[in-house]
Amino acid sequence: DIITRLKNLPEVENATIVNTVLGGDRFNSLPLATENNDSIINWFPLIYLYKNSDFFNAYDIQGAEGYPSVAELMSKSFGENDIIITESMNRELWDGQPGLKGKYLLHFRDASDSVDTLRCNVVGVVKDFHVNSFMRTTMNVIYPLDFEDADLQLPPNIVVRLKEGVDADQFAADKLEELCDMLRVGNIYVKSVDSQDSFISKTEAIRGVTSYYNLNIFVAVLFLVNLILGVVGCVWLQTGKRVKEVGVLRSYGAVRGNITGMLIGESVVMATVAVIIGCFAYLQYALRDGLSNGVINNNNYLQQQSWVTNFGEHFAIISAIVYALIIICVIVGTYFPARHVSRIEPVDALRDE
Secondary structure, eight states, rough: HHHHHHHHHTEEEEEEEESSTTTSSSSEEEEEEGGGGSSEEEEEEEEETTTOOOHHHHHHBBBBBTSOOOHHHHHHHHOEEEEEHHHHHHHHHHHSSSSTTTTTEEEEEEEEEEEEEEEEEEEEOOOOOOOTTTOOOOEEEEEEEOOOOGGSOOOOEEEEEEEOOHHHHHHHSHHHHHHHHHHTTTOOOOOOOOHHHHHHHHHHHTTTTHHHHHHHHHHHHHHHHHHHHHHEEEHHHHHHHHHHHHHHHHHTTTOOHHHHHHHHHHHHHHHHHHHHHHHHHHHHHHHHGGGGOOOTTOBBBBOSSTTTTTTHHHHHHHHHHHHHHHHHHHHHHHHHHHHHHHOOOOOHTTTOO
């Protein structure tokens, strides 16, 4: 069959048919609750896994330490409501408690006029992975299901893991015609071949991630350029009024580097004071309006704990980055007018005295 033919290619490490392609735009979410808190339903990204596929090895996803290996999981006879979860989800819901005993989730599913409660048993834990590049969470649910003939009605997706050192883009370009001819089976044929990087780029473009990222970069660069120009203008105006002071310093033996360093140091001190005042003002605003309580999640997705969701860490890191950028802009903006005024000869600076 197609999978066997792919695996026989010298450049291929592994291949498998998949329902969900990691990095793509097509995935579902599953509403689940823990037994001890069934009133709070959280949504988790859901990946369907064909039971007889080699999904984990194709994506090089390993079993978590202390839990069944990938080989053991794929040889297991899965029950109807068995699920596999990631390490971060296990850590978030059960504090990383070892073992699988007693670990299950409740799935509330509408069934006509009633609510059907399904008990999903956790039968394995694998190491973290991202469903796609624009979702921060790695708390994923993997749901094994049987491959049925109906799955062939839509173009099936095949993931190929290449051997180390093989360029994916080059392989996709060079092997396209060969793959189309070699992998044709009846009415099934290869429609397109993409590398994972190219696939992710296309997905990000479709979802608007690329344009949003480019817009943010453009706005940030525009802001920093205007900040530097503003600093240059202000410092140039101030240094123009301090020509006589510079002349006196030069007449007493101050070298150009000392004067340039002095002016840059003054600007850095003023910028530091301004950043401290600004950060303090924002902190009061954040505490007053409840921003310090963290990210508000309107979609009921369980927030994965990180520096982004922790207000203290987020505030400290972002403040440090902002301070560093402002200081860089102030140094660059101050250097040119400071260098210019430091080159004035004492005689010219004190001519009118």
